[in-house]
Amino acid sequence: MAGPFDAAFKQLVDACAADWVGFLAPLVGLPASVPVEPLDTDLSTVQPTIDKVFRLNSPGSGLLHIEPQSSWDGGFPDRLHLYNSLLFDRHGGPVYTIALLLRREASAPNLTGLVSRAYADGTVYQWFRYTVVRLWELQADQLLATGLGTTPLALLTDDAAPRLPEVVGRFAERALRESPTPDAGNVLLSCAFLLLGLRYDEAVARSVFQGVQRMRESSTYQGILREGRVEGRVEGHVERGRDDVLLVLRTRFGAVPPDVENRVRATADPSVLQEALVRAVQVARPEELFP
Numbered sequence: 001m002a003g004p005f006d007a008a009f010k011q012l013v014d015a016c017a018a019d020w021v022g023f024l025a026p027l028v029g030l031p032a033s034v035p036v037e038p039l040d041t042d043l044s045t046v047q048p049t050i051d052k053v054f055r056l057n058s059p060g061s062g063l064l065h066i067e068p069q070s071s072w073d074g075g076f077p078d079r080l081h082l083y084n085s086l087l088f089d090r091h092g093g094p095v096y097t098i099a100l101l102l103r104r105e106a107s108a109p110n111l112t113g114l115v116s117r118a119y120a121d122g123t124v125y126q127w128f129r130y131t132v133v134r135l136w137e138l139q140a141d142q143l144l145a146t147g148l149g150t151t152p153l154a155l156l157t158d159d160a161a162p163r164l165p166e167v168v169g170r171f172a173e174r175a176l177r178e179s180p181t182p183d184a185g186n187v188l189l190s191c192a193f194l195l196l197g198l199r200y201d202e203a204v205a206r207s208v209f210q211g212v213q214r215m216r217e218s219s220t221y222q223g224i225l226r227e228g229r230v231e232g233r234v235e236g237h238v239e240r241g242r243d244d245v246l247l248v249l250r251t252r253f254g255a256v257p258p259d260v261e262n263r264v265r266a267t268a269d270p271s272v273l274q275e276a277l278v279r280a281v282q283v284a285r286p287e288e289l290f291p
Helices: 004-015 017-028 076-091 140-144 148-156 161-178 182-196 202-209 213-217 219-253 258-266 270-282
Strands: 036-038 052-056 063-069 095-101 114-118 124-129 131-134
Touching: 004 017, 004 148, 004 182, 017 036, 017 052, 017 063, 017 095, 017 131, 017 148, 052 076, 063 076, 076 095, 076 114, 076 124, 140 148, 140 161, 148 161, 148 182, 161 182, 161 202, 182 202, 219 258, 219 270
Parallel strands: 063 095, 095 131
Antiparallel strands: 036 052, 052 063, 114 124
């Protein structure tokens, strides 16, 4: 997950780690009150960075790994397996991995909670299990009753959709009442506004938040509204660049290998996409797109 949604998610988890652990730990059989400490998730052996990992302290042991996903990625289960193995190698285990799917566009039939490896004769030699949470299937009221840091997730559920103003109002009332400082409340409100963009356009988000006085007064919120217009144009340009590269490859070769398409979809730098478009016209096969 990249862009402003990724930043908002990480800010929420950083600011309210105990709430997130309390929400997710029971889903993998751990007590909600298990003590944790954040870990550095920059793994120099691979290009991507794992989203969030906590070390489980006594009486727990091992790691709790949270990987949010907002769009489809055919290689996601394999990447979870890789991250799990790298975390185990560096920090020990067990490693409890949770795939947190934030919207339907992130779901796919291969997200079963199980990755298996087999020999040519079909004999399975390796299993990897992970937990899948499809956020839209959860109940908004239950999420509104969780720790303060996870209450924004209620806004992305199917249950909230037909009564979104009410759910936003209840979330905002609690955020303003329970946040330890006005700044902390503003951060929570602003992150929720950004995350709402995963499911609704900006006009809807602004409409349902317009009644929240603190949001109207927040310089952070006003900055988001200004920057959102610029980011929307940039993101649209990047998305068109990705589509252009894939169109050229499909026109020339008929099909694009999944790993190549995944890498194109993961590229957010317009200059890299422009270079890739030029190479797409020149390469002898799709696998040569990225040098």
